[in-house]
Amino acid sequence: MQLELLDRYAHLDSPLHRLDPVYKVVVATLLVFAAVLIPHHWWWAFAAEAAALLVLFAMSRVPWSYLLKRLGLFLPMVLLMAVGVPLSRGMKDGWELMFSVLAGSLLSFTALLLLVTTTPLSELLSALHRLRIPALLITICSLMIRYVAVLLDEVDRLRRAKSARTFQASKRLDWAVLPNLVGLLFIRSVERSERVYQAMLARGWDGEIRTLHDRSPSRRQSGDRS
Amino acid sequence: MHIPDNFLDVPTAAVTSVVSAGGLGYCLHRLKGIYQERTAPLMGVMGACVFAGQMVNFPVLAGTSGHLCGGVLAAVVLGPWGGAVTLAVVLAIQCLLFGDGGLTALGANVLNLGLIGSAVGYCIYALVRRWTSGMGGTVFAAIVASWFSVILAAIACSLELAAAGTYPLRPALSAMLFVHAFIGIGEAVITGLALAFIVRTRPDMLHEDRAPAIRNQFQIAFGGLAVACAIAVLLSPLASSFPDGLEKVAENPQFVAGPEEPLLPSPIPDYEFPGIPSATAAGSIAGLVGTVVVFAVAMLIGRSVARSGGPASTLHAA
Numbered sequence: 001m002q003l004e005l006l007d008r009y010a011h012l013d014s015p016l017h018r019l020d021p022v023y024k025v026v027v028a029t030l031l032v033f034a035a036v037l038i039p040h041h042w043w044w045a046f047a048a049e050a051a052a053l054l055v056l057f058a059m060s061r062v063p064w065s066y067l068l069k070r071l072g073l074f075l076p077m078v079l080l081m082a083v084g085v086p087l088s089r090g091m092k093d094g095w096e097l098m099f100s101v102l103a104g105s106l107l108s109f110t111a112l113l114l115l116v117t118t119t120p121l122s123e124l125l126s127a128l129h130r131l132r133i134p135a136l137l138i139t140i141c142s143l144m145i146r147y148v149a150v151l152l153d154e155v156d157r158l159r160r161a162k163s164a165r166t167f168q169a170s171k172r173l174d175w176a177v178l179p180n181l182v183g184l185l186f187i188r189s190v191e192r193s194e195r196v197y198q199a200m201l202a203r204g205w206d207g208e209i210r211t212l213h214d215r216s217p218s219r220r221q222s223g224d225r226s
Numbered sequence: 227m228h229i230p231d232n233f234l235d236v237p238t239a240a241v242t243s244v245v246s247a248g249g250l251g252y253c254l255h256r257l258k259g260i261y262q263e264r265t266a267p268l269m270g271v272m273g274a275c276v277f278a279g280q281m282v283n284f285p286v287l288a289g290t291s292g293h294l295c296g297g298v299l300a301a302v303v304l305g306p307w308g309g310a311v312t313l314a315v316v317l318a319i320q321c322l323l324f325g326d327g328g329l330t331a332l333g334a335n336v337l338n339l340g341l342i343g344s345a346v347g348y349c350i351y352a353l354v355r356r357w358t359s360g361m362g363g364t365v366f367a368a369i370v371a372s373w374f375s376v377i378l379a380a381i382a383c384s385l386e387l388a389a390a391g392t393y394p395l396r397p398a399l400s401a402m403l404f405v406h407a408f409i410g411i412g413e414a415v416i417t418g419l420a421l422a423f424i425v426r427t428r429p430d431m432l433h434e435d436r437a438p439a440i441r442n443q444f445q446i447a448f449g450g451l452a453v454a455c456a457i458a459v460l461l462s463p464l465a466s467s468f469p470d471g472l473e474k475v476a477e478n479p480q481f482v483a484g485p486e487e488p489l490l491p492s493p494i495p496d497y498e499f500p501g502i503p504s505a506t507a508a509g510s511i512a513g514l515v516g517t518v519v520v521f522a523v524a525m526l527i528g529r530s531v532a533r534s535g536g537p538a539s540t541l542h543a544a
Binding site: 029032033035036037070074077078081084085087088089097101104105108109112113116121124134136137139140141142143144145146147148150151152154155171174175178179180181182183184185186187189190192193196197200205206207 | 415
């Protein structure tokens with residue numbers, strides 16, 4: 001479903017895609033922090049970072065329509081929060097603060113988007129692991145990413161079952177049925193986690209994930225990537 | 227309630243990140259103690275479950291819809307540590323993959339929705355649960371807890387935004403509280419109905435309380451003191467700058483010339499502690515000191531009444 005869209009541009013061929021994910025994570029994080037650290041009225045600094053991000057985006061060969069689509073989804077959300085700034089502290093200096101907050105938050109969003117679009121999720125997680133994020137957290141995240149698609153399908157099945165038994169949808173009926181649907185989703189998920197755990201045990205699970213494609217620097221020097 | 231990037235300044239982001247990293251580390255440690263190597267599959271699948279559950283839209287008013295946040299529901303099923311970790315993982319994935327909530331604000335979001343929205347929500351649930359019984363009691367406790375958890379998360383969120391200087395505190399807090407009082411009702415109703423379904427279908431699935439039972443009345447008393455102190459610290463800066471009704475009338479120049487000198491000099495004039503420059507911190511400290519003093523006095527009265535053979539249940543009822 002939606003997750004296929006996320007990895008859609010992760011396997012293109014560009015300098016950004018070939019770069020070691022660890023560097024990409026570090027650079028993206030620095031760009032996010034730079035956007036947050038820029039003082040409120042340094043418009044030229046915002047412009048400079050925006051230009052840098054646009055150049056990087058052009059290098060990545062990801063279609064521009066994708067950037068616009070994601071920005072279009074992000075903008076209404078952040079605008080709603082940003083409008084509160086001039087409303088709550090007066091129109092005069094409120095507008096300036098609002099636009100710089102908005103600019104910084106758009107730049108941070110674009111930097112993260114660039115990282116996620118050019119890096120396959122599995123490589124992103126292994127890069128985070130190499131950057132000393134605890135292994136348990138990484139394992140939980142990677143299992144979660146695998147099962148989000150499965151459970152979104154589960155929600156779809158539950159919804160389909162509901163509409164198959166409902167001729168006329170009404171608000172009252174929705175409120176009577178949808179909470180049960182959420183409850184059922186929880187029950188099925190706990191049961192599924194049991195089955196997943198049993199299946200993992202059967203394959204030798206001892207609390208640690210081991211992968212064949214370990215892109216650690218020592219491996220790469222011995223010609224693993226050539 | 228996801229704070230995007232750049233709405234928090236670096237100090238606020240750093241403090242909230244350190245607090246949530248510590249809290250999350252502790253939760254993971256406790257989880258590993260309970261579930262051992264089952265932790266990863268359970269948390270992974272439940273994270274996906276909460277994520278998918280948030281995609282179920284409930285119709286609200288004409289055209290609009292809302293969804294469950296699920297902090298308390300997850301905590302009732304998985305326990306406070308599991309609930310907080312589940313929500314934290316969901317927030318991390320939403321931040322990384324969907325840009326929903328910023329990277330620098332991730333610490334604050336995990337603190338608000340994971341640690342406060344789920345783990346603290348569970349504490350409220352466990353507290354209410356003690357005074358109720360049966361399946362209805364479980365559902366009732368979860369309903370109360372999920373409303374309060376939404377409100378507490380909203381308070382924490384607006385305190386962070388105000389500390390960062392993005393919004394002034396009072397309008398942000400009142401707007402957030404107003405909106406989330408309603409959002410909290412939705413969350414509470416959905417949580418209650420969904421939990422009622424789980425309790426009817428799989429009552430064995432709920433997290434059983436492994437915490438040692440509260441042994442004596444002093445633990446209850448100090449638990450109450452801790453909650454009262456937290457509320458006092460959070461809310462007194464707001465209360466301190468609003469003159470109450472009588473004071474406002476008295477300050478009106480047409481009414482009297484001005485408040486007269488009090489008969490006794492108050493130790494904490496106007497609820498603001500002398501010698502501390504920041505009015506907010508002074509308000510908080512004054513609230514804290516006041517709470518402790520009131521508590522100590524109540525304790526003393528309670529004990530003396532109990533000892534003098536009065537109604538012995540005074541302290542139990544308190």
